[in-house]
Amino acid sequence: MSFKKETPLANAVFWAARKGNLALLQLLLNSGRVDADCRDSYGTTALMVASYSGYYECAKELIMQGADINYQRETGSTALFFASQQGHDDVVKLLFEFGASTEFQTKDGGTALTVASQYGHLKVVETLLKNGANVHDQLNDGATPLFLSAQEGHVTVIRQLLSSGAKVNQSREDGTAALWMAAQMGHNEVVRVLLLRGADRDADRQDGSTALFKAAYKGHNSVIEELLKFSPSVGILKNGSTALHAAVMGGNLQTVLLLLRANADPTIPNKNNELPADLTKSDRILKVLHPKMLNEDS
Structure with missing residues (x-):
């Protein structure tokens, strides 16, 4: 301050x-x-x-x-905002x-609840909700307390917010939902909780990417494992690419293998007519992408 x-x-x-x-x-x-x-x-x-x-x-x-x-x-x-921010x-x-x-807002739309959620102060979040704080508060960009806590990986706060009526699929103005953000940040436990509470596994934001696509690009394998339990799409997305393309561009061999085992098809081209194999020079990744070798392995 x-x-x-x-x-x-x-x-x-x-x-x-x-x-x-x-x-x-x-x-x-x-x-x-x-x-x-x-x-x-x-x-x-x-x-x-x-x-x-x-x-x-x-x-x-x-x-x-x-x-x-x-x-x-x-x-x-x-x-109240400052006390909530500091827990x-x-x-x-x-x-x-x-x-x-609880109704006063900062210039960016922040409230005591949004800031307490962002910083993971569970007791404060509980106190605020008991005293009339609105679980649907939003920053000017549309971010909710649930979104902010998902971004930072605060699982206990997320559970409390969901139990208090937070909308699991509420997105920011750019279409980014809590699941997508948690996947990007590598918060696998948050991803698990959100999926179990009904998060749309294939929700995409304005750029057409999904949680699986972003996790694949980032190489967040623990997140991918959670997402795959809910059978997300491994085909062409609205951004004209696949999660396998993202994994190959990210360069993580284990990520590529995870998606192949989930039946991601290495012969599907992206919007630029490029196969996943066209996006890497890694011999190790190229080897596992080759359809003939995949058949031999199976």
């Missing part, structure tokens, strides 16, 4: 809130010479600083001295006791 400090007394209030120095904070506030809602030029308040730093007693003192619970700084962030569940609960709202 960055902030510009103003007067010397405000500087001291911010310092006390950031360091958790309750005695100094009380001394300053009780002096009557500085307001509990003193702000810097970004609109940062001492309550935001205490909430970000996780100092429960300092946050409570500021609230009791009249600090505005739901004040938004220049970026749109509130004290300070006790502070989050305190803020709710005094009327914190």
Whole structure:
């Protein structure tokens, strides 16, 4: 958290809130010479600083001295947003006791729930949901709490969000769903959970690629193994290519073998009339792609 400090007394209030120095904070506030809602030029308040730093007693003192619970700084962030971002569940609960709202958004559409989900703070996510947070919150690009937690691999948070009604196939504006993102990042356990909860194994985004295609290109074999349990398409996709083409371009022999064992056809050309074998110079990969050798192996 960055902030510009103003007067010397405000500087001291911010310092006390950031360091958790309750005695100094009380001394300053009780002096009557500085307001509990003193702000810097970004609109940062001492309550935001205490909430970000996780100092429960300092946050409570500021609230009791009249600090505005739901004040938004220049970026749109509130004290609840900062406490949620840092995983300070006790502070989050305190803020709710005094009327914190889950509805405020940052300039990019972020909420306390989206940021808690992104950083994997399960207890905070649970507290937010119990206090009215919307599981369908979206950033400006359409990313949901489920999408953000899938991107970062937070399995326990994903389970909680799904149990609270999150839509497993909700996508961003570019068509990217949580399964695709988890596959790209190599989060095999997340992929398993999403598939078991009904994720569309063949959902593609605007560029026509699927979760299997992206995992194949990246060489995320543990992800591919999970996807193959649900029989995804190994044929031509909307992007005019196959997962086998992607695997060959990625250069991972084990990935190529996984797809061949799943009946991926090495004789299917892409939209440029190229076979998978045309996309590599690796002798090891070329050997396993050769149809005659495949037949001999079988």
